Amino acid sequence: MEMQRCVFICFCHWPDTPSPQAGIMHHEVCWMSLQVHAALAALLYTEKPTVRQLAEQQWELASEFDSRYSNVDWVAQEKRWGPKLLHALERFLSLQ
Numbered sequence: 001m002e003m004q005r006c007v008f009i010c011f012c013h014w015p016d017t018p019s020p021q022a023g024i025m026h027h028e029v030c031w032m033s034l035q036v037h038a039a040l041a042a043l044l045y046t047e048k049p050t051v052r053q054l055a056e057q058q059w060e061l062a063s064e065f066d067s068r069y070s071n072v073d074w075v076a077q078e079k080r081w082g083p084k085l086l087h088a089l090e091r092f093l094s095l096q
Contacts, residue, residue, distance in 0.1 A: 035079055038062035038069040042088040045095065055092070 037058045044055035068074045072090055075081055081089070 034062045034066050034069070038075075038089070039081070039085055042085065042092040045092045046088045059092070 041055045041059035041062060044051050044058065048055075062069050068078075069089075070093060072086060072093065075089060076086055
């Protein structure tokens with residue numbers, strides 16, 4: 001549920017105007033989208049082998065700004081990903 005809300009915010013509420021409120025929203029969305037990029041990378045890489053290049057691009061976006069996504073224990077404790085997503089991340093990281 002949390003990941004779905006994050007995806008919704010990232011894709012539906014990206015700020016279009018340079019107002020102070022939009023700047024705050026933009027900052028929040030950018031940090032939240034790191035989680036989305038990392039999750040998408042793991043799932044694409046393990047479940048859609050035909051789009052591995054896209055998975056790698058998603059991973060670069062996430063890991064460039066926050067290398068902690070390479071630590072499965074941190075992701076499990078801090079981001080509280082579910083078992084399927086954690087397993088996908090473990091598989092993705094083992095292939096790198």
